[in-house]
Amino acid sequence: MDFIGAMPTVDLTYSDVFLVPRRSEVRSRLDVTLSPGDGTSATLPLVASNMNSVTGPRLAAVLARRGGIAVLPQDMAIDEMERAIRWVKDQPVAFDTPLVLASTATAADALRLIPRAEGQSVVVADQPVPGEKLDARAVKGVLSASRLASVPDDARLGDLLHGAPALIEATELTDSRAAFDLVVAATNDDADAAESVCVVENGVLVGVLSRRSALRRTIYAPALDSDGRLIVAAAVGINGDAAAKARALAAAGANALVVDTAHGHQGGMLRALAAVADLSLGLPIVAGNIVTADGVRDLVAAGASILKVGVGPGAMCTTRMMTAVGRPQFSAVLETAQAARELGAHVWADGGVRYPRDVALALAAGASSVMIGSWFAGTAESPGELRTDENGRQFKESWGMASTKAVQGRFGGLDPYERARKELFAEGISSSKIYLDPQRPSVEDLVDMITSGLRSSFTYAGADSLQEFHLRAHVGLQSAAGYEEGKALPVSW
Numbered sequence: 001m002d003f004i005g006a007m008p009t010v011d012l013t014y015s016d017v018f019l020v021p022r023r024s025e026v027r028s029r030l031d032v033t034l035s036p037g038d039g040t041s042a043t044l045p046l047v048a049s050n051m052n053s054v055t056g057p058r059l060a061a062v063l064a065r066r067g068g069i070a071v072l073p074q075d076m077a078i079d080e081m082e083r084a085i086r087w088v089k090d091q092p093v094a095f096d097t098p099l100v101l102a103s104t105a106t107a108a109d110a111l112r113l114i115p116r117a118e119g120q121s122v123v124v125a126d127q128p129v130p131g132e133k134l135d136a137r138a139v140k141g142v143l144s145a146s147r148l149a150s151v152p153d154d155a156r157l158g159d160l161l162h163g164a165p166a167l168i169e170a171t172e173l174t175d176s177r178a179a180f181d182l183v184v185a186a187t188n189d190d191a192d193a194a195e196s197v198c199v200v201e202n203g204v205l206v207g208v209l210s211r212r213s214a215l216r217r218t219i220y221a222p223a224l225d226s227d228g229r230l231i232v233a234a235a236v237g238i239n240g241d242a243a244a245k246a247r248a249l250a251a252a253g254a255n256a257l258v259v260d261t262a263h264g265h266q267g268g269m270l271r272a273l274a275a276v277a278d279l280s281l282g283l284p285i286v287a288g289n290i291v292t293a294d295g296v297r298d299l300v301a302a303g304a305s306i307l308k309v310g311v312g313p314g315a316m317c318t319t320r321m322m323t324a325v326g327r328p329q330f331s332a333v334l335e336t337a338q339a340a341r342e343l344g345a346h347v348w349a350d351g352g353v354r355y356p357r358d359v360a361l362a363l364a365a366g367a368s369s370v371m372i373g374s375w376f377a378g379t380a381e382s383p384g385e386l387r388t389d390e391n392g393r394q395f396k397e398s399w400g401m402a403s404t405k406a407v408q409g410r411f412g413g414l415d416p417y418e419r420a421r422k423e424l425f426a427e428g429i430s431s432s433k434i435y436l437d438p439q440r441p442s443v444e445d446l447v448d449m450i451t452s453g454l455r456s457s458f459t460y461a462g463a464d465s466l467q468e469f470h471l472r473a474h475v476g477l478q479s480a481a482g483y484e485e486g487k488a489l490p491v492s493w
């Protein structure tokens, strides 16, 4: 990456800068490869933050199916993390995980799980047992969100079905294009028909497929481990026995370990990191958060291969206002990515991403991947309950990992005096409503938007891979008016 003119002497964030188009020989945006090449098997440069309100097993599986990786937060108990990792590994790679409800459940029960949007559906079955594979004969049908939203809240799902469920054998779906055509044929016949089909293998329900997910199969490559299962990362804090926890997570199947604390450039981090690295688990070790080249050198020396970069840019983060500490994120990524590259390490740009352009700029600055928290908290797949406000808008609650709420949860087991001492240092927002975008209620919809923006960014720069993009990105400085000019007009003059 280079700047138009001299390298600025003031630190910059994403809205301060823009990318200049340059001559390109890349023929199509679909010819672009987005793989981060950072030692994980991710095929997209997107990571879901290790925040309690962002990453749970459901979001982790969906993101990995499209090529990203999610990090389970360190606040999960170790047995809960092990269960979550196993659950992700059990999920289908080529189809969507079915959300199965009993025929006796109501429309309101279903709409607590899925947003009212195209492509969202639930499978209705006789007496499903949670966690157990479902015999295909018990499947009664599929109901789409739009149908569920058009009936009374207390309508029973079993009463809303008509006709036999659309079932497709998994063996018929080997070719992605053919799969799309099969789904179209199976969901085409009447206006009330479900938007998804059930996929069956050896008489058991193994997944569902909508038109949109069949199309996504043709565009994305799933992020897989060496056994062909979806990948997931897991975080450990720096207090307690970090090495023992890391060993247990690796044994459970975690594909990357994230050693994480607010101030990553501290002795406690270096000791925890060295203890984890000494285990030689053969997994990428991510560590942070830091914002300086010095931090990179110390953490790489202690065993990190990926640095988590960002202090204060996060949407739930009050660190900069409480402490004045941090660094505008574009410059933090630029400096650390250069230092990391010299050492054969990589950077995940963590926090402050609000638009696809921010992801493109983080990558232009040299990051191999970009971590997203709050944006992904406002999706159907994040862990919280889907709620509806007084105006009918759907939202989820989100909160910072250093907020009073998170600290109370983390240290609930301590005696009241110790807990009160911990609560002194809150550096995050305890409760925020993150509204679902009605056009993009799923994390996959956001991934579609971000990756289409990225594919286009790359071709404007004349790059067909991330490595090329790092080299070819040409960056300029802009005024606040320049940034404002780039926004679309929301209504009219």
Ligand SMILES: NC(=O)C1=CN([C@@H]2O[C@H](COP(=O)(O)OP(=O)(O)OC[C@H]3O[C@@H](n4cnc5c(N)ncnc54)[C@H](OP(=O)(O)O)[C@@H]3O)[C@@H](O)[C@H]2O)C=CC1
Binding pocket: 050, 237, 238, 239, 260, 261, 262, 263, 266, 268, 289, 310, 311, 312, 313, 314, 317, 319, 351, 400, 401, 402, 422, 425, 427
């Ligand atoms: N990216 C960012 O800007 C930030 C991210 N976070 C996130 O919040 C979560 C909780 O992290 P954290 O609060 O570090 O909790 P941890 O449980 O990881 O503990 C941090 C340890 O470091 C010590 N410490 C010393 N100086 C600091 C400091 N300036 N800030 C924080 N701890 C310090 C603490 O001791 P003692 O409590 O006695 O001081 C404690 O022992 C993590 O997920 C982290 O990534 C939090 C803040 C900023």
Ligand SMILES: Nc1nc2c(ncn2[C@@H]2O[C@H](COP(=O)(O)O)[C@@H](O)[C@H]2O)c(=O)[nH]1
Binding pocket: 049, 050, 051, 289, 310, 312, 313, 314, 315, 316, 317, 318, 319, 350, 351, 352, 353, 371, 372, 373, 374, 375, 399, 400, 401, 402, 403, 427, 428, 429
């Ligand atoms: N200072 C704080 N930073 C926090 C807190 N909780 C999370 N985080 C950081 O933010 C990013 C996600 O950023 P976003 O803009 O996408 O939401 C996350 O990965 C952490 O590094 C907090 O309480 N305080």
Ligand SMILES: [K+]
Binding pocket: 312, 313, 314, 315, 316, 317, 318
């Ligand atoms: K902030």
